[in-house]
Amino acid sequence: xxxxxNKLPSGRTRIDSLEMRGxxxxxxxxxxxxxxxxxxxxxxxxxxxxxxxAGKSTLMKILYGLYHPDxxxxxxxxxxxxxxxxxxxxxxxxxxxxxxxxLVPSLTIAENVALGLPSSRGLLTDLDQVSKRIVELADIYGxxxxxxxxxxxxxxxQQQRVEIIKALYRGAALLILDEPTAVLTPQExxxxxxxxxxxxxxxHALIFISHKLHEVVEISNRVTVLRDGRKIGTRPTSEITxxxxxxxxxxxxxxxxxxxxxxxCGEARLELKNVSCGxxxxxxxxxxxxxxxxxxxxxxxxxxxxxxxxxxxETIAGLRKVIGGQVILEGKDVTGLSPAALTDRMLSYIPExxxxxxxxxxxxxxxxxxxxxxxxxxYSRMGFLNLGEISRHAxxxxxxxxxxxxxxxxHAKNLSGGNIQKVVLAREIYRTPRVIIAxxxxxxxxIGATEYVRERLLEQRRNGVAIMLIxxxxxxxxxxxxxxxxxxxxxxMDIVPREQATPQKLGLLMxxxxxxxxxxxxx
Amino acid sequence: xRQRFETLIDALLPVIATLAALAVGALMLLALKVNPIEAxxxxxxxxFGSTNALAExxxxxxxxxxxxxxxxxxxxxxxxxxxxxxxxxxxxxxATWVGLTFTGLPGWLVITLAMVAGFTxxxxxxxxPGVLKAYFNVNEILxxxxxxxxxxxxxxxxxxxxxxxxxxAQLASKIPQTARLEDAFHLARLAPTRLxxxxxxxxxxxxxxxILLWRTTLGFRIRAVGQSPFASRYAGIKVPRYMVLALxxxxxFAGLAGAVQVYGVNYRMITDGSASGFTGSAGFNxxxxxxxxxxxxxxxxxxxxxxxxxxVGANSMQRMVQVPSALITVLNGLVVVFVVSSxxxxxxxxxxxxxxxxxxxxxSKPDQAQVRKEAKS
Numbered sequence: 076x077x078x079x080x081n082k083l084p085s086g087r088t089r090i091d092s093l094e095m096r097g098x099x100x101x102x103x104x105x106x107x108x109x110x111x112x113x114x115x116x117x118x119x120x121x122x123x124x125x126x127x128x129a130g131k132s133t134l135m136k137i138l139y140g141l142y143h144p145d146x147x148x149x150x151x152x153x154x155x156x157x158x159x160x161x162x163x164x165x166x167x168x169x170x171x172x173x174x175x176x177x178l179v180p181s182l183t184i185a186e187n188v189a190l191g192l193p194s195s196r197g198l199l200t201d202l203d204q205v206s207k208r209i210v211e212l213a214d215i216y217g218x219x220x221x222x223x224x225x226x227x228x229x230x231x232x233q234q235q236r237v238e239i240i241k242a243l244y245r246g247a248a249l250l251i252l253d254e255p256t257a258v259l260t261p262q263e264x265x266x267x268x269x270x271x272x273x274x275x276x277x278x279h280a281l282i283f284i285s286h287k288l289h290e291v292v293e294i295s296n297r298v299t300v301l302r303d304g305r306k307i308g309t310r311p312t313s314e315i316t317x318x319x320x321x322x323x324x325x326x327x328x329x330x331x332x333x334x335x336x337x338x339x340c341g342e343a344r345l346e347l348k349n350v351s352c353g354x355x356x357x358x359x360x361x362x363x364x365x366x367x368x369x370x371x372x373x374x375x376x377x378x379x380x381x382x383x384x385x386x387x388x389e390t391i392a393g394l395r396k397v398i399g400g401q402v403i404l405e406g407k408d409v410t411g412l413s414p415a416a417l418t419d420r421m422l423s424y425i426p427e428x429x430x431x432x433x434x435x436x437x438x439x440x441x442x443x444x445x446x447x448x449x450x451x452x453x454y455s456r457m458g459f460l461n462l463g464e465i466s467r468h469a470x471x472x473x474x475x476x477x478x479x480x481x482x483x484x485x486h487a488k489n490l491s492g493g494n495i496q497k498v499v500l501a502r503e504i505y506r507t508p509r510v511i512i513a514x515x516x517x518x519x520x521x522i523g524a525t526e527y528v529r530e531r532l533l534e535q536r537r538n539g540v541a542i543m544l545i546x547x548x549x550x551x552x553x554x555x556x557x558x559x560x561x562x563x564x565x566x567x568m569d570i571v572p573r574e575q576a577t578p579q580k581l582g583l584l585m586x587x588x589x590x591x592x593x594x595x596x597x598x
Numbered sequence: 599x600r601q602r603f604e605t606l607i608d609a610l611l612p613v614i615a616t617l618a619a620l621a622v623g624a625l626m627l628l629a630l631k632v633n634p635i636e637a638x639x640x641x642x643x644x645x646f647g648s649t650n651a652l653a654e655x656x657x658x659x660x661x662x663x664x665x666x667x668x669x670x671x672x673x674x675x676x677x678x679x680x681x682x683x684x685x686x687x688x689x690x691x692x693a694t695w696v697g698l699t700f701t702g703l704p705g706w707l708v709i710t711l712a713m714v715a716g717f718t719x720x721x722x723x724x725x726x727p728g729v730l731k732a733y734f735n736v737n738e739i740l741x742x743x744x745x746x747x748x749x750x751x752x753x754x755x756x757x758x759x760x761x762x763x764x765x766x767a768q769l770a771s772k773i774p775q776t777a778r779l780e781d782a783f784h785l786a787r788l789a790p791t792r793l794x795x796x797x798x799x800x801x802x803x804x805x806x807x808x809i810l811l812w813r814t815t816l817g818f819r820i821r822a823v824g825q826s827p828f829a830s831r832y833a834g835i836k837v838p839r840y841m842v843l844a845l846x847x848x849x850x851f852a853g854l855a856g857a858v859q860v861y862g863v864n865y866r867m868i869t870d871g872s873a874s875g876f877t878g879s880a881g882f883n884x885x886x887x888x889x890x891x892x893x894x895x896x897x898x899x900x901x902x903x904x905x906x907x908x909x910v911g912a913n914s915m916q917r918m919v920q921v922p923s924a925l926i927t928v929l930n931g932l933v934v935v936f937v938v939s940s941x942x943x944x945x946x947x948x949x950x951x952x953x954x955x956x957x958x959x960x961x962s963k964p965d966q967a968q969v970r971k972e973a974k975s
Contacts, residue, residue: 394832415834426832435826446822446833450815458814 126521170247341370360386375556493524644914659906665884668851675844681742682881684749689853720853728845
């Protein structure tokens with residue numbers, strides 16, 4: 076950390092300190108950032124923690140030159156600098172790893188890194204030199220990467236490393252990591268942390284954005300909590316507990332372990348028998364999946380994104396064609412039935428992409444509340460909508476499900492993510508379903524909304540509903556599920572009772588590694 | 599406060615755009631050494647200056663409104679109908695055939711049948727591209743335009759052959775037109791002008807379309823499919839079916855416009871070989887009127903009247919200040935360009951405002967504008 080040459084292993088000059096002072100950013104009607112001070116030093120991981128809408132993204136977008144602050148200044152090594160565009164920030168040695176990777180799958184790693192940079196040979200490419208440099212950087216930081224591989228061949232964790240290489244190649248001395256662990260398996264998270272520790276040791280400054288408390292506690296040196304655009308405080312991580320952080324973030328006491336209660340598992344409500352289907356890319360999506368979900372049970376579906384979760388949910392909901400096998404709902408074969416028919420059989424579905432599939436953004440809250448049952452009594456009669464009943468219904472659900480909305484006539488697009496999910500939840504739960512498919516029900520929600528959604532799902536479980544919970548958040552799976560099935564490449568690796576499940580065990584299954592005891596069962 | 603100001607601007611945008619178009623038009627008039635004030639006075643006078651002028655404006659506005667109502671439905675369902683011209687023609691042909699065939703029946707019955715025929719003809723002409731789009735993924739913009747070409751040639755063929763006026767059939771220089779409809783079949787006049795019952799029908803239908811779109815499950819579904827086919831499909835709506843219905847209804851209203859033109863104004867069909875020779879381009883101008891009316895059936899009423907007024911007033915301007923008729927077309931075109939681009943500008947502004955607000959929805963996903971910005975840098 077006290078390297079006298081002031082150079083990083085990559086050859087770039089170190090950023091000793093970066094300070095943001097009194098950063099204020101107003102958007103129409105919202106104060107997104109209210110006189111926030113934030114600083115990061117060479118050789119530390121500074122975690123930025125906060126709920127959605129707390130102002131983390133705004134602050135980082137200002138640092139990366141995507142937004143311009145209304146007030147405040149940025150000081151680099153004590154000198155004020157102006158960052159008008161991402162170009163400026165890159166030139167200053169600031170790099171950002173976005174949560175959603177900015178990579179072209181059909182290009183190689185070297186080509187992706189070279190993309191947008193001038194070539195040292197003018198009009199000709201200099202990919203051999205780029206590759207050489209990538210190998211150098213990969214060696215220094217222990218990234219283990221072959222620059223001639225295509226990005227589509229890489230796992231999510233490897234793609235993230237490409238993003239890191241890309242930033243280092245462009246000379247980043249300070250890296251902003253925007254929720255880097257959200258898409259990783261527990262093992263991959265550990266590997267990322269190893270890389271991060273190495274970088275910090277070499278003198279880089281890292282900003283780590285997350286809302287996973289245990290990760291923040293594990294990796295960061297200091298932590299700053301934002302709430303409603305204001306800074307709540309900055310503390311050395313060693314001096315603070317997870318519980319304190321959570322309370323800081325939310326501004327009130329947060330319960331960690333949801334009350335599951337004891338529920339007897341009843342009859343099988345939903346059965347899949349050897350179900351296969353295709354994916355959007357034409358490759359197999361599910362390859363012979365069999366499982367059952369019982370009344371009063373939450374079956375968790377764990378897995379790394381893209382291993383068939385979406386296909387599984389859509390197949391059951393009648394949105395995807397079944398190639399082989401049977402879907403059985405309450406003893407009746409419903410394979411190939413339309414979404415409307417499944418709605419009538421009391422299947423509820425909380426879709427993964429709530430903004431795209433769950434609500435119609437340009438429709439009002441009231442209209443979204445009846446999206447599924449608009450043609451049924453009492454919401455309509457003889458083809459005419461019963462506006463009075465629709466309004467009454469909307470008001471009831473808004474109250475019952477604590478949807479924060481200016482009115483029932485507000486367009487869904489103007490609601491926050493958590494409240495949109497409440498609208499979906501209200502619609503899907505109010506109809507007293509027999510089976511619920513919940514796909515990533517808390518993704519992108521803040522702690523308060525997450526807690527609310529989970530509590531409602533558990534309540535449904537207590538009412539005897541059969542629930543399939545598809546989630547990439549392992550903590551969520553572990554907290555809510557009675558049994559856990561792991562999907563890998565469209566197959567069920569194993570179904571583990573909750574008592575026997577550990578993150579390590581699930582992580583191995585998620586990575587496609589068979590556990591010894593059932594290695595003989597599945598080839 | 600600022601919010602209210604922005605809403606006001608959005609609402610007045612079409613009016614501002616129209617004024618801007620007229621301002622550019624004024625520069626052109628100046629270039630032609632014509633006093634723009636005088637010219638626009640003539641335009642106003644021609645459109646609204648007398649009972650007769652007003653009636654003519656409304657007569658022109660009627661087919662525009664009917665087409666616009668259909669456009670409101672299809673655009674709300676996110677299907678683009680550029681086939682109004684063809685749909686008008688087919689509607690008119692069928693309606694004319696009814697009037698020339700059932701000569702013995704009472705007037706009210708024939709008129710009713712003819713309107714139904716016009717409605718049906720347009721529905722078929724709109725429904726075909728609808729089916730092609732919904733089930734075979736054929737771009738509806740292309741197919742509706744192509745259907746226009748087919749309709750024109752079909753009209754030309756019928757009016758020169760099977761449906762030609764028997765009195766013309768004898769002559770050496772055959773005018774391609776049908777026989778005149780019996781007087782009993784003409785739509786009633788509303789005043790001692792050319793204003794006819796069709797205008798009233800159009801206004802009533804505007805109210806009905808409003809009810810259809812916002813008070814019925816059918817309208818709910820068409821709007822849902824238009825806004826988000828994904829969410830609609832998930833909610834159990836058969837998306838392709840409502841795409842077809844939206845285009846079919848859109849065509850039906852255009853077909854009705856064609857029928858109303860024949861029974862209210864011309865009393866026969868006559869062709870100069872082009873589509874606009876019969877429609878007066880109402881099939882296209884109706885789209886503009888609908889967009890001008892923010893795709894709202896009730897707002898489409900004043901929008902149609904405005905464009906009707908421009909058409910009628912332009913003629914009088916041509917007579918009074920001797921500007922070439924091409925300038926009138928240019929002026930119409932200018933209004934269209936300004937209105938449409940102001941709409942695009944409004945949307946972009948809205949999107950920018952949305953992007954600027956801290957992401958309410960999914961903060962993890964960088965929005966498109968930023969991705970582009972980063973890609974550029």
